[in-house]
Amino acid sequence: MAYRVRPAVIGCAIRPAIIGRDRSLEEIIYDISQAALADAGLVIEDIDGIVVGCNDQFDGRAISVMMASGPTGGVDRDILSTPSASEHAFVLGALRVASGHFSTQLVVSWSPTEASSMSEAQRLGADPYFHRALPLDELSAHALQASALNHVWPNAWVFAEAVAAKNRRHGAVAWPDPPARPRAGPARWPLTERLTTQPVTGAVAMVLAGESFVAEHSCKNPAWLHGMGWATEAAFLGDRDLALAPALVAAARQAYTEAGVIDPTAAFDVVEITDATAYAELIAYDALGLAPRDTIAARMADGWFARGGRLPVNLSGGVITFNPVFCTGMIRIAEIANQVRGCAGPHQLEGARLGLAHAGSGFAMQYQSAIVLGAS
Amino acid sequence: MSGAKDRDRVGIIGIGQSNFRSRRDDASYPDLVREAVVPAMLDAKLDFDAIDAVVYSLSPDAMVGIGNAERLGVDAVGGRNKRFLRINTGGATGISSVTAAYYHIASGVCDVVLTAGADKVGECGDSQTVLNKIWDPTYERALPLGTINMLAMSAVRYMQRYGMTEEDMAYVTVKNRRQAALNPRAHLRKVVTIDEVMESRVISWPIKLMDCCPQSSGGAAMVLASEQFIRDNKLDAVWITGVACRAETYWMGDRMGTNPTAEHADAYALGRSFEQSYRMAGITDPANQVHIAELYAPFSNTEYHAIDAARLVAKSGESVKRVRDGEFELGGRLPVNPSGGTLCTNAIAVTAMARVAETALQVWGRAGAHQVEGARVGIASGNGGDHQIFGTMVIEA
Numbered sequence: 046m047a048y049r050v051r052p053a054v055i056g057c058a059i060r061p062a063i064i065g066r067d068r069s070l071e072e073i074i075y076d077i078s079q080a081a082l083a084d085a086g087l088v089i090e091d092i093d094g095i096v097v098g099c100n101d102q103f104d105g106r107a108i109s110v111m112m113a114s115g116p117t118g119g120v121d122r123d124i125l126s127t128p129s130a131s132e133h134a135f136v137l138g139a140l141r142v143a144s145g146h147f148s149t150q151l152v153v154s155w156s157p158t159e160a161s162s163m164s165e166a167q168r169l170g171a172d173p174y175f176h177r178a179l180p181l182d183e184l185s186a187h188a189l190q191a192s193a194l195n196h197v198w199p200n201a202w203v204f205a206e207a208v209a210a211k212n213r214r215h216g217a218v219a220w221p222d223p224p225a226r227p228r229a230g231p232a233r234w235p236l237t238e239r240l241t242t243q244p245v246t247g248a249v250a251m252v253l254a255g256e257s258f259v260a261e262h263s264c265k266n267p268a269w270l271h272g273m274g275w276a277t278e279a280a281f282l283g284d285r286d287l288a289l290a291p292a293l294v295a296a297a298r299q300a301y302t303e304a305g306v307i308d309p310t311a312a313f314d315v316v317e318i319t320d321a322t323a324y325a326e327l328i329a330y331d332a333l334g335l336a337p338r339d340t341i342a343a344r345m346a347d348g349w350f351a352r353g354g355r356l357p358v359n360l361s362g363g364v365i366t367f368n369p370v371f372c373t374g375m376i377r378i379a380e381i382a383n384q385v386r387g388c389a390g391p392h393q394l395e396g397a398r399l400g401l402a403h404a405g406s407g408f409a410m411q412y413q414s415a416i417v418l419g420a421s
Numbered sequence: 422m423s424g425a426k427d428r429d430r431v432g433i434i435g436i437g438q439s440n441f442r443s444r445r446d447d448a449s450y451p452d453l454v455r456e457a458v459v460p461a462m463l464d465a466k467l468d469f470d471a472i473d474a475v476v477y478s479l480s481p482d483a484m485v486g487i488g489n490a491e492r493l494g495v496d497a498v499g500g501r502n503k504r505f506l507r508i509n510t511g512g513a514t515g516i517s518s519v520t521a522a523y524y525h526i527a528s529g530v531c532d533v534v535l536t537a538g539a540d541k542v543g544e545c546g547d548s549q550t551v552l553n554k555i556w557d558p559t560y561e562r563a564l565p566l567g568t569i570n571m572l573a574m575s576a577v578r579y580m581q582r583y584g585m586t587e588e589d590m591a592y593v594t595v596k597n598r599r600q601a602a603l604n605p606r607a608h609l610r611k612v613v614t615i616d617e618v619m620e621s622r623v624i625s626w627p628i629k630l631m632d633c634c635p636q637s638s639g640g641a642a643m644v645l646a647s648e649q650f651i652r653d654n655k656l657d658a659v660w661i662t663g664v665a666c667r668a669e670t671y672w673m674g675d676r677m678g679t680n681p682t683a684e685h686a687d688a689y690a691l692g693r694s695f696e697q698s699y700r701m702a703g704i705t706d707p708a709n710q711v712h713i714a715e716l717y718a719p720f721s722n723t724e725y726h727a728i729d730a731a732r733l734v735a736k737s738g739e740s741v742k743r744v745r746d747g748e749f750e751l752g753g754r755l756p757v758n759p760s761g762g763t764l765c766t767n768a769i770a771v772t773a774m775a776r777v778a779e780t781a782l783q784v785w786g787r788a789g790a791h792q793v794e795g796a797r798v799g800i801a802s803g804n805g806g807d808h809q810i811f812g813t814m815v816i817e818a
Contacts, residue, residue: 047529094666101509102488107481107554108511111806114668121682121693123666124810125517129477129491129507136506137521143528146664169488273530277505280492295502303530411492412505 048143053267054382056085056252075116081250089118098134098154132374132404156371186408188233193287208323216362219392247369274299293332293413309334374404432658435465439639453539454497457640473531474504478518478538511805515774516812539640540770576722578686583738591618593721601761634767641771663702663815667694692730702815773803
């Protein structure tokens, strides 16, 4: 392992779907930051630095990190932001702890739904000359990816339906409170309503610490970082084969090399995948090396990726259960941290020791990350 | 926390900057990024296979009119299938990006990291229209607040507290324009007089047109590497020996009070950030140990409190007299903004990176006509948000 200091996740907070308007965004960010600190048994004075993952278009502000300095505890503290993706805030927080310059980091991300049109906010991310007029939003890009996969794997739609059904079953266990389960979302062919989910407001925060801090503070159940990879694909969809995910292959290679994972099909107890659509989960099985494409059908028939199967994927219910769009990537990492810490809640997998989190974001999952966390 | 000297250092091995201008109709946004990346890579004598990760430097998306415009820059930085993330801390973004690149290497994960970006502020229509939207929409946006009147209020407070005059502000502009005239990359290079600054139209009293930075277009890029990589490959480098970041409150209403954090004349968090950078670099007497400073000051008055916060003077407010005495100009004891600084060039996404790049060039002895003789230790700073998020660095030969 390359890290100068080994980072661990010592506190996590995932806010269930926030329904209604009784809390401002500042209050939501304050609540989630304090909840993660409380989970770690710390107060803000214990925190050396903060990294937030927030997005100007979704927040409806220019430089949205500015508003966050108060509610996260960033005043008179080191605070940076990664607007590219929520998961990048985790990556940078982990790098800062790994450098030994910081004992602790608070990483926070959120995704409001106050934008009058999420689709229009996302369309601003398309280049103004070629793609914006299509019109292209994230769901349309996911639909193009689904089409690409159906083209090379004509039965993919059958397995996509099965993946969505599996994740909804998992979601019913993980989030028994009905308001946490948003309605089926708008369809974009070939994505049916069953394969999409309405965006909801959400927030997530984690506390990271270095190994000496963990020892000195007797932190309970740390989730140790074993490996971390992140990579990007090109922006222009025409430059990509959307049925493949070379950036995820690269990210997985980085993470597995750091973690010493040789056979990913047998290495992990539990996995969280950013199922922005069920097709994205199918692509990730292959790109992460969890199941080559020609084995997926047989494994799904055996319940391999379901609760009780050999490698449960998305016991949290995944994005199709809970879709705070911008912070779904960091939520996957927090879910795996909680699984290996043994505090995932109703969907805890008994004896989970090593987990893999996949975070993907952008048009047709342009940004891809893979994070390996373990109980020891 | 421990200092850089306790561990392997991180070095700067390549620098590229555009010649900044009002408009660059000849170059698309990714073209401008590439324009800086190519000379940085040539300077580092590396090809793209050597780059382990990219940190993309881009402040508000609205400035280029594209949401998450960093995605369109992926090919310009050679980022496909590589580690890639973007930083945004407003005007501090450039130095925050170098800071993030630093941690990629200091963590032990990467050996070589490219950080790059560009901005087309000169072509965004009006940057103030974008920047008017950084304030809270419910309480403060409607006052109305803008980045200029925000810092005009700071100027008024600085006048009241330390006796700065409008002529003192003009003196900074005159100094920095004279220095920018020697820097072919600077945007505003025309030498001006005190009278010309004083006669320029009032934008938000006491800030006049010539007390303001321009809206610039251009790119910047830097290549950083681990000490081990630099030694193994026998590369030339200068070293980042101090690095820090500090934030203040978001709310302008919280900048009025008796607490030091609420003194809008000063730059409290900038001072705190410099304290930490100096501690890491082992600098105890910056006024005598630092040879050159590139301090982010988009309006003439803000250079004074930046000099104060960097402790280049014994106490706050002393900077006014010392600038008048010529101590901080090229040829003086400790030149501040020998490149002309932010006051003469402001492509927001990379302005604070240019502060780091210019400091690095100075301690490298490669700054050209605005070289500070014998500079071996330099400092750089960046300010972002509503004078809220500050980054600082110490760079040594």
